Amino acid sequence: MIRVLVAPDKFKGSSSALDVAEAVAAGVRRVLGEATADGRPGCEVVCLPMADGGEGTAGCFVAAGFTARPATVTGPLGEPVDGPYYRRGRAAFVELADAAGMTLCGPGLRPLDATTAGVGELVRAAVRDGADHVYVGLGGSASTDGGVGLLAALGGRFLDAGxxxxxxxxxHLEDLCTVDLADVWRSTDGVAVTLVADVDAPLLGPAGAAHVFAAQKGATPQDVDRLERGLARLVDVAAATYGPGYREIADRPGAGAAGGAGYALLAALGAEYRSGIEVVKELVGFDAYARSADVLVTGEGRVDEQTLRGKVVAGVAQTARTLDKRLLVVSGRCDLPAAALQGLGVEGAVSLLELEPDVRRCMTDAAVLLERAGALLAERHLRGASLQRGVGVAG
Known part of the structure; x- marks a missing residue:
């Protein structure tokens, strides 16, 4: 009997992580059959939805025993939105996308005006509810405000020359002249904050929040330059007010996450930065599941260079290497060359675009295609009694 652990991320825009896992698992079972109590060979498949700190991470916290607490907060464009926070014991989790996500903007992205105020309101609600350790999942942000909205909701003051x-x-950050964080510190005194992110980008520069991520939020090249200047102004004023450490923090991993909200959490709240996939693996007990499996199957919507920097596939691959487990990958689209996949330890990979070249159909028919992908991986790499490792990743 082959034991298979299916542990993917969501395919953004089409399928949740659970939907992906169940569809791939169905394809594997269709090919290998299910093991029976009387010893008939087959497979035992376990589904374990994963996340990396971006959208969908809340589901992993819920699976780990956190419960939703309803709240109404300021959305990214200033309108009220229902955005829960999650509690377990004295800990809380806030998902930025619930209060400042692009999906809340509909077709009307406004990259220069979008705010993270609602995220700060969720943190404030969790602290008032008794949380003394708040995890903040950063991903899917519509904003590039450097976390100023978040801090303002916690009592921070950000003033212009007048x-x-x-x-x-x-x-509007270019107009910043005064930063006052005294009330932020009072409102969060005694509270530990953990920044949970799927990117390790710095705040500024060609690899930073504006230049890498603002365009996907609707920013034009001119907007990107304006946002970069604004973030740099934020650092200048914060460093002039509170010391050079605030400039050094801008270069830390995760400072550029969620349009610079990572910088606000690191600098003003003394947050600890942690890779989202590592936090999720701990929460769901991933290593224990992986130890009991013969083969790990993971995936995400797009496998590319960003995958190598803390995404779900890279996190699962790290565990596979540590435990000497076989690793298969399914994706919507794969832009990594075979050598890079081999470097991750991937034995076999299938993308939905290999099965269906029409991107729109890959989105609308994702469940059917994911089941086909699971079946194809099983046919190529798992059929038969042998558990010897295959070679190559072409299929």
Whole structure:
């Protein structure tokens, strides 16, 4: 009997991590059959949805015993939205996408005006509810405001030359003259914060929040330059007010996550940065599941260079190497060359675009195609009694 652990991330825009896992598992079972109590060979498949700190991470916290607490907060464009926070014991989890995500903007992305205020309101609600350790999942943000909205909701003051509060959004950070974090520290005194992210980008520069991520939030090249200047102004004023450490923090891994919200958490709240996939693996007890499996199957919507920097596939691959487990990957699209996949320890990989070249159909028919992908991986790599490792990743 072959024991298979299917542990993918979501395929953004089409399928949740659970839907992906169940579809792939169905394909594996269709080919290998299910093991029976009387000893008939087959497979035992376990589904374990994963996340990396981006959208969908809340589901993993819920699976680990956190429960949702309803709240109504300020959305990314200023309108009220229902965005829960999650509690277990004295800990809480806040998913940025629930309050400041692009999906809340509909077709009307406004990259210069979008705010993270609602995220700060969720943190504030969790702290008032008794949480003394808040995890904040950063991913899917519509904003590039450097976390100023988040901190303002916790009592921070961000003023222009006339002593007026800045308008919401990163497009107005160039006007910043005064930063006052005293009330932020009072409102979060005694609270530990963990930044849970799927990227390790710095705040500024060509690898930073504006240049890498703002375009996907609707920013034009001119907007990107304006947002970069605004974030740099934020660092300048914070460092002039509170010391050079605030400039050094801008270069830390995760400072550029979620349009610079990572910088706000690291600098103002003293947050600990942790890779989202590592946090999720701990929460769900991933290593224990992996030890009992013969083969790990993981995946995400797009496997590319970003995959190598803390995404689910890389995190699962690390465990596979540590435990000497076989590793198969399914994706919507794979842009990594075979050598890079081999470097991760991937034995076999299938993308939905190999099965269906029409991207739109890959989105609308994802469940059917994911089941076919699971079956194809099983046919190529798992059929038969042998558990010897295969070679190559072409299929």
């Amino acid at each position: 002593g007026r509060d800045l308008r919401p959004g990163g497009g």
